Structures are given as C-alpha cells and as structure tokens.
Amino acid sequence: MRADLEIIERWIQPQSRVLDLGCGNGELLEYLGSAKQVHGYGLEIDAQDIAACIDRGVNVIEQDLDRGLANFQDNSFDMVVMTQALQAVHRPDLVLDEMLRVGKESIITFPNFGHWRARFYLALKGKMPVSDFLPYTWYNTPNIHFCTFKDFEELCREKNIHIVKRTVVNREHRDHWASNLWPNMLGEIAIYHVTK
Numbered sequence: 001m002r003a004d005l006e007i008i009e010r011w012i013q014p015q016s017r018v019l020d021l022g023c024g025n026g027e028l029l030e031y032l033g034s035a036k037q038v039h040g041y042g043l044e045i046d047a048q049d050i051a052a053c054i055d056r057g058v059n060v061i062e063q064d065l066d067r068g069l070a071n072f073q074d075n076s077f078d079m080v081v082m083t084q085a086l087q088a089v090h091r092p093d094l095v096l097d098e099m100l101r102v103g104k105e106s107i108i109t110f111p112n113f114g115h116w117r118a119r120f121y122l123a124l125k126g127k128m129p130v131s132d133f134l135p136y137t138w139y140n141t142p143n144i145h146f147c148t149f150k151d152f153e154e155l156c157r158e159k160n161i162h163i164v165k166r167t168v169v170n171r172e173h174r175d176h177w178a179s180n181l182w183p184n185m186l187g188e189i190a191i192y193h194v195t196k
Contacts, residue, residue, distance in 0.1 A: 002027070004191060007167055008081060008107050011193050012038065016078035019103060021065055021095075022085035024049050026058030033058070066090045069098040077103040084189075086110040087147060093155060096194075100161065105195045112168075112187050113146040149190050156194060165193040 005028045012018060014036040020029050023042025026049075032038035043063040044050050053060035063071075065082075066089055080103030082095070087110050089095045099106040149168070156163055168187030 004083060004109055004169065004189060005031070007169070007191055008083065008109070009035070011107060011165065012036065012079050012081075014038070017076070019043070019072070019077045019080045021080065021082040021099070022088075023053065023058070023060065024083075026053035026056045026060060028081065028083070029053075029058045030056045065095055068094070069102050072102040074101055075104055078105065079103055080106045081108075082106070083109045084111070086152075087113075092147075093159070096155070096159070096161070100194070100196050105164070105193065107191065107193050108152075109189060109191045110147065110152070111189055112148055149187060152190065152192065156192075161194050161196060163192060163194055167191040 008028065009032060012032060016036075016038055018029065018032060018038050018040035020026075020040060020042040023029060023044050024046075026042055026044075029038070029040040029042050032040060040059065042053055042058055042060045043065065044053060044060055045062065045064050050060050050062055061071075065085065080099040082099065086092050086095070086108055096106070096108070099108075149166075153163065155161075167190075169189045169191065
C-alpha cells in the first residue's frame, strides 16, 4: 500500500463507516475492509479504476465529485477520505463542506504547490513546474486549483473547520524532520484530519 495510505489507515478506527472520494483502484478500502473490518464505499469516475475496485470486491459508485454528495444523508459515515483530488475539483471549498456534512470527520491529502522545488522552478525558468511529482504541463494538468498548506489552513479557519492532525510528508510519503520544521516550504504533500 502507498505510504500516504498507511498514514491515513492509522487515523481510521476499526469497524467504522468510510467513504473514499476519488478512490482510484480501491486499494485503501480493500485494506481497511480486511485489516480493520471497515464498511466502506468508494466514489470514482474513471472506468478502469471502477473495474479494478469491482475486481477487489470494493463497493464503488460511479460519481463525479463536482456534482456533490446529495445522494448521501448527513452523518452517513464516520470518516470521509479524499486523497490527491482536492486540487482537481472545481470547487474544493464546496467539496470540503459536503465531506463534513456526510461524514463526522474527514481526511484530505493534496500536493503543496508552495514547496521550494515548485517555487525555484518557477523563479528560475519562468514556467509552471514539471517534475516527477508534478508531471503535467500547465495545459494538460488535472490540477485546477493550486494551493499551499497555508491556503488550506486559512480556508479551514474561514469555515470554522477544526484541524485534528496534520502530517507533512515528502514525495515518497515519508515524514521528515525538515518538512515539519518549515512545512509550507519543505513539505511536498499534506495529510489533514479535520472535523466541524
């Protein structure tokens, strides 16, 4: 399992109800189901990933996150998870509201576009960064909204969202002392656990 999913897994209680937004191939839900007896559903839009979820035995619904979560009642889930998709939705603020409406708590991960490599690349080359971590050019990227840790935390303050935990990791999804020392400059990926 990906290292960031290992961190997320530790924050999810056994036998809880989990909704995974943009669940990909269902890797996290499959693991949580077998290791923690979690009851979960994944939402995914990609047909190949939906097929992979079905092959894994993961409950999956084809759904576009930008259309909201109106098909779920308030507090339907203990935890709503969204990994590496916040920056790709049209209205991250509304998706975050919906996550905390249908779930008691949420875990969100996203890339930090304030990381020093992105800043240095832009300053040195005068172009949007392209790297192993951000492999797309400006015109074909799925990332619509570029944000930093500070941007996300400011949004949480504006919406009275409580940050329970924050972990800052590098591109290998590993915790490093330098990332914690100066997170907005040295952290590449944020993992936030939030609640209302």
